[in-house]
Amino acid sequence: xxxxxxxxxxxxxxxxxxxxxxxxxxxxxxxxxxxxxxxxxxxxxxxxxxxxxxxxxxxxxxxxxxxxxxxxxxxxxxxxxxxxxxxxxxxxxxxxxxxxxxxxxxxxxxxxxxxxxxxxxxxxxxxxxxxxxxxxxxxxxxxxxxxxxxxxxxxxxxxxxxxxxxxxxxxxxxxxxx
Amino acid sequence: xxxxxxxxxxxxxxxxxxxxxxxxxxxxxxxxxxxxxxxxxxxxxxxxxxxxxxxxxxxxxxxxxxxxxxxxxxxxxxxxxxxxxxxxxxxxxxxxxxxxxxxxxxxxxxxxxxxxxxxxxxxxxxxxxxxxxxxxxxxxxxxxxxxxxxxxxxxxxxxxxxxxxxxxxxxxxxxxxxxxxxxxxxxxxxxxxxxxxxxxxxxxxxxxxxxxxxxxxxxxxxxxxxxxxxxxxxxxxxxxxxxxxxx
Numbered sequence: 001x002x003x004x005x006x007x008x009x010x011x012x013x014x015x016x017x018x019x020x021x022x023x024x025x026x027x028x029x030x031x032x033x034x035x036x037x038x039x040x041x042x043x044x045x046x047x048x049x050x051x052x053x054x055x056x057x058x059x060x061x062x063x064x065x066x067x068x069x070x071x072x073x074x075x076x077x078x079x080x081x082x083x084x085x086x087x088x089x090x091x092x093x094x095x096x097x098x099x100x101x102x103x104x105x106x107x108x109x110x111x112x113x114x115x116x117x118x119x120x121x122x123x124x125x126x127x128x129x130x131x132x133x134x135x136x137x138x139x140x141x142x143x144x145x146x147x148x149x150x151x152x153x154x155x156x157x158x159x160x161x162x163x164x165x166x167x168x169x170x171x172x173x174x175x176x177x178x
Numbered sequence: 179x180x181x182x183x184x185x186x187x188x189x190x191x192x193x194x195x196x197x198x199x200x201x202x203x204x205x206x207x208x209x210x211x212x213x214x215x216x217x218x219x220x221x222x223x224x225x226x227x228x229x230x231x232x233x234x235x236x237x238x239x240x241x242x243x244x245x246x247x248x249x250x251x252x253x254x255x256x257x258x259x260x261x262x263x264x265x266x267x268x269x270x271x272x273x274x275x276x277x278x279x280x281x282x283x284x285x286x287x288x289x290x291x292x293x294x295x296x297x298x299x300x301x302x303x304x305x306x307x308x309x310x311x312x313x314x315x316x317x318x319x320x321x322x323x324x325x326x327x328x329x330x331x332x333x334x335x336x337x338x339x340x341x342x343x344x345x346x347x348x349x350x351x352x353x354x355x356x357x358x359x360x361x362x363x364x365x366x367x368x369x370x371x372x373x374x375x376x377x378x379x380x381x382x383x384x385x386x387x388x389x390x391x392x393x394x395x396x397x398x399x400x401x402x403x404x405x406x407x408x409x410x411x412x413x414x415x416x417x418x419x420x421x422x423x424x425x
Contacts, residue, residue, distance in 0.1 A: 009261045016342060023346045027357075034358045036304040063359060109298035111227055119361050140298045145363040146374040147232055149223030 037063035037119050039086050041098040043132060054124050061121045062100060062134050063087070063142065068114040070101075077172040078165070079105045087117055101133040108163050111141035118142060187264055189406045190415045196399040196406075203399060207392035214385030222382045234292045236383055239367065240390040242285035245313060246348050248278035248394060252320070253345040256338035268334030269409055271341065272324045273401035277394060279317035286310060297361055305354035306362035309347060316344035330409060 027034070031049075038047075038060055046053035054060045064084030071082040083099045102120050112118065122136035185191045218236035225232035252274040259267035289307070290300045301307065320337045327333035355364045367373045373380055410416050 005261060008263075012257060012260050012342065015339075016345070019343055019346050023350070027350070031358070034305050036302070036358070036360050039359070063361075109296070111296055138298075140302070140361060141296065142361050143227060143296060143363055144374075145366040147225045147228075147235070147366065147379055148376045149378070150226040151223075152376055153226030 037061035040064045040084050040100040041086050043100055043124065044098040056124055056126055058124050059122070060124055060134070061119055062102070063117065063119045064100070066112070066114050066116050066118055067099060070099075071114060074169075075166075076168060077105065078107065078169055079103070080108065082118075084118060084120075101127065101131070102136050102139070103127075103133060104136040104139050106139070107165070108139055109141040110162055111143050112139070112163055113161065116141060117144065187266060189266060189269075189410050189413070192266055193403060193406050196403045200396065200399050203392050203395040207389055207396055210385050210389030210392060212389075214382050214387070214389045218382035218386055222379050223376075225379075228296060231292065231295055234288050235366075236386045238285060238288040238292060239383065240387045241281045241288065242310065243387075244390055244394055245278055245282040245285050245310070246351060247391075248274060248281060249313065249317070249341075249345070249348055252278060253341050253348075256341035259334055260338045260342070265331070265334075265409070266406070268330065268338070269405040270398075270402055271320075271334065271337065273405045274398055275317055275320045275324065275337075277397050277401065279314060279321060281394070282310065282314040282317055286314065302361050304360035304362055305358045306351065306360050309351040309354050312347055313344075313351060316340070316347060320344075 038054060040062065042048075043054055043060075043062065062084060065087050067083040067085050071080065073080045081101055081103045083101050085097045085099050102118075102122070104120065104122075119140045119142050120134055120136040121138040121140075122134045125133055125135055127133045186195060215236065219233055222233070222236075224230050252271050255267045255271040255274065258264055259271060286307075289310075293302075294300050319340055323337035323340055324333050327336065354360060355362055366375050367380070367383065375383070407416055407419075
């Protein structure tokens with residue numbers, strides 16, 4: 001390589017290295033803020049590295065797994081409440097785990113079911129019987145990267161049924177919004 | 179290896195290479211895309227949770243990973259153009275950029291269409307979606323710079339620097355789902371260990387992925403040819419070529 005090319009290679013190489021270092025530092029500094037949501041244990045105990053904890057009344061996103069058996073739906077309206085627990089592997093639900101109750105009124109996404117990952121957007125509040133809870137304005141389903149045909153899933157003990165709604169429940173939504 | 183690559187620095191040689199490659203790429207793209215997409219859309223089993231909606235996977239994932247791969251190819255071209263000042267490298271980077279932009283747009287649009295029924299939203303500002311959107315803007319910036327200067331060498335240099343600065347975004351897109359918590363799910367196919375997909379769903383994906391890759395090859399060859407001709411229009415060999423075609 002002649003000296004001019006060597007010089008250009010050095011310049012381009014140092015630009016590349018410089019940018020990677022800058023981007024690395026920026027991302028490191030922002031690492032907690034790029035997270036989309038708080039997990040239930042981060043809400044009760046604060047983030048692991050910084051101890052950052054959301055305050056009551058703050059608008060936050062929470063992400064976690066719907067605890068089986070915790071989904072309570074109102075028979076007359078679209079009101080629903082469920083508890084979320086951390087997404088840890090392997091998936092086991094213990095009563096001692098930090099859990100946050102989510103209150104929501106509206107149609108749930110198709111993928112909503114017990115044991116499913118959920119991201120909810122709402123205000124952090126303190127409800128007397130259940131402790132820390134989220135009054136959600138939006139519930140999103142987070143699905144995992146596994147895909148399988150229904151027969152295989154059934155063999156593995158996984159089933160998925162869509163949430164169904166009665167006319168009465170759907171009716172309540174209309175009267176509420178007008 | 180350098181000796182073997184050197185002749186292709188000549189526009190005429192490269193032009194004839196694209197001529198030879200094009201029929202192969204087109205044929206392979208047609209075969210693999212037909213098999214892959216028919217298999218994926220008609221015969222692959224539906225997912226247990228998402229039903230038939232998951233089939234958008236077979237377009238979304240190839241488009242998204244190719245959008246990153248194309249950027250990488252463009253970055254290599256930009257690098258060699260900056261260091262070795264190869265005019266052809268500039269031409270190829272200019273040819274590649276719009277293809278990458280199109281595939282990024284396809285990934286974003288199919289992703290939104292998939293997100294609405296599955297997640298419940300078209301768009302969310304999580305790390306994966308945002309970094310992919312930044313990739314689209316990088317492509318648009320590179321295209322704009324290539325067209326912003328009368329002097330093609332200057333344009334190539336400016337666009338090349340932007341391309342190299344933006345290459346840092348590629349690992350961020352790839353690993354965003356591992357580094358941060360996002361609404362977007364993790365990698366299904368491109369990861370260490372077993373893919374998280376049953377085999378009768380994976381095979382059609384492999385076919386359509388190879389098909390889309392060859393399709394990218396076809397489009398880039400076509401654009402590269404045009405770019406070579408446009409940039410060398412005063413050369414005798416191009417005039418000769420036009421004369422022969424015209425008769």
